[in-house]
Amino acid sequence: MATDTTERGLESLIVEFLTGQQPSSRDAQDVRGTYGGGGYLLGDAADFDREHALDLRQLLAFLSETQPKVLAQLGIAAPGPERVQFLAWLTGEIAKRGVVDILRRGIHHKSQKVELYFVTPSPDNTQAVARFAANRFTVTRQLRYSTNAIRLALDLVLFINGLPLVTFELKNSLTKQNTADAVEQYQTRRDPAERLFQFGRCLVHLAVDDQDVQFCTELKGKDSWFLPFNKGWQDGAGNPPNPLGIKTDYLWRNVLTRASLTDILEHYAQIVEEEDERTGKWHRKQIFPRYQQLTVVRALLADVRTRGVGHRYLVQHSRGSGKSNSIAWAAHQLSELEVEGAPLFDSVVVVTDRTLLDRQIRDTLRQFTQVSSILGHARHGGDLRRFIASGKRIIVSTVQKFPVIVAELGAEHRGRRFAILIDEAHSSQGGRAATQMNMALSPDGEEVAGETMEDAINRLMESGKMLANASYFAFTATPKPKTAQVFGKRVMRDGKECFEPFHSYTMKQAIEERFIMDVLANYTPVPSFYRLAATLEEDPLFDKKEALKKLRRYVEGHDHAIRIKAEIMVDHFLDQVIARRKLGGKARAMIVTAGIARAIDYYYAVSAYLIDRRSPYKAILAFSGEPQYQEKKVTESGINGFPSNQIRFKVREHPYRFLIVAEKFQTGYDEPLLHTMYVDKELAGIKAVQTLSRLNRACPGKLNTGVLDFYNDADTIQAAFQPYYRTTILSGGTDPNRLHDLQADLDRHQVYTQDEIDELVTRYLANARRDRLDPILDRCRARYQVDLDADAQIDFKGKAKAFLRTYGFLSAILPFSRASWEKLSIFLHLLVPRLPAPRDDDQGTEILAAVDMDSYRSEKQATLSLRLEDIDGTLDPYNERGGGRKPEPELERLSRILREFNERWGNIAWVDRDRIAKVIAEEIPAYVAGNSAYRNAMHHANRDKARIEHDSALRQVILGMFTDHQDLFKRFQDDDQFRDWLSESVFAATYQPGSQRTV
Numbered sequence: 001m002a003t004d005t006t007e008r009g010l011e012s013l014i015v016e017f018l019t020g021q022q023p024s025s026r027d028a029q030d031v032r033g034t035y036g037g038g039g040y041l042l043g044d045a046a047d048f049d050r051e052h053a054l055d056l057r058q059l060l061a062f063l064s065e066t067q068p069k070v071l072a073q074l075g076i077a078a079p080g081p082e083r084v085q086f087l088a089w090l091t092g093e094i095a096k097r098g099v100v101d102i103l104r105r106g107i108h109h110k111s112q113k114v115e116l117y118f119v120t121p122s123p124d125n126t127q128a129v130a131r132f133a134a135n136r137f138t139v140t141r142q143l144r145y146s147t148n149a150i151r152l153a154l155d156l157v158l159f160i161n162g163l164p165l166v167t168f169e170l171k172n173s174l175t176k177q178n179t180a181d182a183v184e185q186y187q188t189r190r191d192p193a194e195r196l197f198q199f200g201r202c203l204v205h206l207a208v209d210d211q212d213v214q215f216c217t218e219l220k221g222k223d224s225w226f227l228p229f230n231k232g233w234q235d236g237a238g239n240p241p242n243p244l245g246i247k248t249d250y251l252w253r254n255v256l257t258r259a260s261l262t263d264i265l266e267h268y269a270q271i272v273e274e275e276d277e278r279t280g281k282w283h284r285k286q287i288f289p290r291y292q293q294l295t296v297v298r299a300l301l302a303d304v305r306t307r308g309v310g311h312r313y314l315v316q317h318s319r320g321s322g323k324s325n326s327i328a329w330a331a332h333q334l335s336e337l338e339v340e341g342a343p344l345f346d347s348v349v350v351v352t353d354r355t356l357l358d359r360q361i362r363d364t365l366r367q368f369t370q371v372s373s374i375l376g377h378a379r380h381g382g383d384l385r386r387f388i389a390s391g392k393r394i395i396v397s398t399v400q401k402f403p404v405i406v407a408e409l410g411a412e413h414r415g416r417r418f419a420i421l422i423d424e425a426h427s428s429q430g431g432r433a434a435t436q437m438n439m440a441l442s443p444d445g446e447e448v449a450g451e452t453m454e455d456a457i458n459r460l461m462e463s464g465k466m467l468a469n470a471s472y473f474a475f476t477a478t479p480k481p482k483t484a485q486v487f488g489k490r491v492m493r494d495g496k497e498c499f500e501p502f503h504s505y506t507m508k509q510a511i512e513e514r515f516i517m518d519v520l521a522n523y524t525p526v527p528s529f530y531r532l533a534a535t536l537e538e539d540p541l542f543d544k545k546e547a548l549k550k551l552r553r554y555v556e557g558h559d560h561a562i563r564i565k566a567e568i569m570v571d572h573f574l575d576q577v578i579a580r581r582k583l584g585g586k587a588r589a590m591i592v593t594a595g596i597a598r599a600i601d602y603y604y605a606v607s608a609y610l611i612d613r614r615s616p617y618k619a620i621l622a623f624s625g626e627p628q629y630q631e632k633k634v635t636e637s638g639i640n641g642f643p644s645n646q647i648r649f650k651v652r653e654h655p656y657r658f659l660i661v662a663e664k665f666q667t668g669y670d671e672p673l674l675h676t677m678y679v680d681k682e683l684a685g686i687k688a689v690q691t692l693s694r695l696n697r698a699c700p701g702k703l704n705t706g707v708l709d710f711y712n713d714a715d716t717i718q719a720a721f722q723p724y725y726r727t728t729i730l731s732g733g734t735d736p737n738r739l740h741d742l743q744a745d746l747d748r749h750q751v752y753t754q755d756e757i758d759e760l761v762t763r764y765l766a767n768a769r770r771d772r773l774d775p776i777l778d779r780c781r782a783r784y785q786v787d788l789d790a791d792a793q794i795d796f797k798g799k800a801k802a803f804l805r806t807y808g809f810l811s812a813i814l815p816f817s818r819a820s821w822e823k824l825s826i827f828l829h830l831l832v833p834r835l836p837a838p839r840d841d842d843q844g845t846e847i848l849a850a851v852d853m854d855s856y857r858s859e860k861q862a863t864l865s866l867r868l869e870d871i872d873g874t875l876d877p878y879n880e881r882g883g884g885r886k887p888e889p890e891l892e893r894l895s896r897i898l899r900e901f902n903e904r905w906g907n908i909a910w911v912d913r914d915r916i917a918k919v920i921a922e923e924i925p926a927y928v929a930g931n932s933a934y935r936n937a938m939h940h941a942n943r944d945k946a947r948i949e950h951d952s953a954l955r956q957v958i959l960g961m962f963t964d965h966q967d968l969f970k971r972f973q974d975d976d977q978f979r980d981w982l983s984e985s986v987f988a989a990t991y992q993p994g995s996q997r998t999v
Contacts (some may be wrong), residue, residue, distance in 0.1 A: 039258030043140030059162030098200030182207030237512035320516030587675035
């Protein structure tokens with residue numbers, strides 16, 4: 001029989017394993033998998049009760065076998081009113097509590113307690129072992145679930161005792177479909193109102209192909225958010241090659257086996273209720289462990305069970321990887337861990353400063369036990385001793401109390417055993433907590449200069465105070481070398497001693513899987529341009545290094561410099577972030593400053609310029625303490641007009657868009673709406689990583705971030721990220737003309753035609769079906785494979801990816817665009833993933849996050865739509881180069897600008913005077929006149945309104961020239977006379993009231 005390469009073939013493989021049927025290509029030992037085989041029964045789609053979304057036959061069989069008296073008492077064995085009432089009650093309870101809680105706790109109906117699942121028993125309880133074995137795990141193929149569209153079917157559904165837990169949509173790359181198609185199917189063709197898809201009805205919904213797994217815990221139509229559930233490959237996204245089968249078979253061979261799904265149900269899956277601290281409203285959230293969370297907790301438990309107490313573990317998981325839940329799950333299960341029937345640890349101590357982790361641990365425990373009897377918060381003196389004596393299994397304490405914990409556990413409780421989980425040492429509220437921790441751990445009670453909490457903990461551990469009766473578990477995204485040595489696993493490589501994490505989930509993988517954003521993808525250093533007037537008649541001697549530091553601090557802190565930089569920041573944010581609808585128009589910005597006085601200066605400069613630009617937006621100031629500013633004591637609340645504890649809520653509300661900080665919120669602050677950061681402070685090492693990582697929190701609609709750095713250079717930032725980032729994509733100093741070269745090289749290979757690009761983009765933006773796109777893409781792929789040799793394929797594919805990276809960067813930073821580049825970008829985004837890897841190409845870098853294609857389309861469609869409207873009317877000159885002709889300058893008028901420039905400014909030492917003259921006389925007026933807001937003002941408004949829009953357009957044009965014409969940019973920013981002359985000249989050359997012509 002021929003090999004089945006369709007998704008039905010994949011469906012058969014999954015079912016054969018789960019139900020214990022052995023594929024002919026595997027031996028029996030291999031098929032059993034990690035947990036001893038699938039352990040499922042094969043369900044029948046005909047038994048599915050669509051109205052109540054359950055397998056009625058399996059539910060009744062379970063109740064009949066395990067609770068026959070209850071079944072008889074309720075009278076539900078046979079069809080009738082009693083069964084209808086019972087099923088309606090069960091359906092309502094699931095809607096109210098969720099399937100996880102229903103399975104764990106059962107329901108009460110009339111006078112009876114109905115158990116719907118029996119939990120894992122202790123081995124010596126034979127009766128409980130028998131009850132647990134009676135749980136019925138079933139897998140059903142082609143389940144027709146809908147009460148309306150009766151032909152709609154899911155590929156697979158997993159049930160426990162008739163209650164659905166997991167749904168599958170399967171795809172197969174051999175039939176030119178993948179998980180992106182499965183995700184699209186869930187988002188557009190699976191109605192969330194259907195009983196089976198309602199919130200809490202299932203644990204998880206899976207989009208699966210032979211390469212990739214995506215998961216979602218709540219279907220919400222197009223807003224359904226699917227995330228990767230992959231093992232990772234070469235420290236990045238994807239899955240490694242599987243010598244024994246399909247790359248994704250770990251899903252059914254390891255994760256969804258009877259034993260593993262039981263573990264997930266009993267120890268990980270949950271519905272949590274989260275309160276909005278600002279509004280007091282509650283909302284429910286379904287939790288299912290990510291792959292890295294599940295594997296790290298299981299690996300820690302297995303190692304501790306084998307090796308016992310007294311070891312150290314370093315878990316290096318990137319920000320955004322869900323460390324808080326990992327810590328909560330690990331703490332709970334370590335507290336329950338038994339060896340030979342006795343608890344391995346008497347107490348588990350979690351060391352943290354985050355109230356969020358406090359809540360997550362409490363929410364996790366609430367699912368399983370009485371929180372008050374298990375959990376204690378050691379906030380005051382004597383709490384720790386009291387909690388240990390009273391038998392609290394989990395104790396949460398602050399990092400400041402870490403030395404007390406070590407002393408207490410080592411001196412008074414030597415006969416007890418402890419697990420100490422150390423959360424990443426940071427605080428979102430500035431440096432006060434770090435100072436207290438530092439002093440508490442210092443031998444003489446004094447602060448050690450420049451030392452962080454992490455340094456202090458490491459010093460205490462290195463001093464020989466590690467407890468033999470405790471195991472240590474350190475969770476961090478960015479371990480310092482000392483942390484790796486203190487907590488890391490010692491290994492020998494090439495005869496050299498090294499230290500590595502017990503488990504890692506890299507920043508690279510988190511970025512590629514879209515759990516976090518790549519904050520370096522759009523990083524731009526902004527040179528500081530300033531002049532320092534010589535005020536000294538003498539020529540004294542100075543220490544050169546110190547003098548340069550002082551001079552830079554002076555010029556960067558000067559009122560004029562602050563005002564210039566504030567204008568650049570505001571212009572960039574309003575024109576490049578807000579105007580381009582980043583994050584759906586919800587984007588926020590953070591301005592990182594070098595101190596409180598500088599932050600206050602920026603606050604007033606930004607606020608004043610927002611008023612000048614008639615912007616409705618406002619800034620918020622964040623700092624600690626009550627410092628002196630201009631000889632007056634100031635506070636956050638006094639300047640902002642609201643209490644300090646409201647800052648993190650206010651920044652999400654209108655009209656606030658800028659958060660200006662001095663240390664505070666620079667670490668440990670996670671706000672998904674933060675999109676852009678402006679840095680005017682020296683950053684290096686771990687501080688740089690932590691600061692820029694404030695932007696990395698992912699959320700639906702967030703496709704990129706941006707950093708404009710006024711102080712640091714690209715090499716310094718790259719060096720800071722390199723140890724944690726693995727593969728840094730750092731943009732800086734990119735020449736826009738590079739896109740011309742790349743496009744010409746791509747065109748030369750003749751893989752596509754312009755007509756094909758235009759047609760594909762038109763269909764794509766019209767939301768055409770896949771079968772309308774594939775013919776064009778397949779023609780191009782065929783030319784690539786047939787007409788190009790290996791070298792040409794490498795050249796084409798490499799330059800296609802380079803074009804996508806370069807254009808993605810430039811379109812996010814510079815105030816210009818080209819319709820042809822935009823179209824080619826969309827075309828290549830669809831084509832490149834379909835091109836087979838050329839020889840010697842690194843396949844590990846090929847994987848693109850197809851799950852985000854719809855989000856990408858939404859942004860591109862909106863952006864391109866606006867540009868196509870400009871083409872129909874008048875288009876900015878940068879765009880005209882792609883689809884029409886460059887407008888001719890009005891030389892009769894502009895010649896006057898050129899003449900005046902040479903007369904007034906020709907004696908200045910320009911880098912290229914002739915080139916600058918041409919830019920001023922021709923290019924700047926053309927760009928300004930092409931500005932749509934200015935054109936509209938000329939046509940509809942009076943001269944004063946037009947002049948305001950002209951000046952705004954001129955600032956945007958000059959800002960866009962800071963990379964290529966730094967001397968012109970510097971002169972415009974620093975020289976009031978030059979700026980006024982240029983503004984008057986360009987306005988005179990371009991202003992034509994009542995006109996919408998293109999210059």
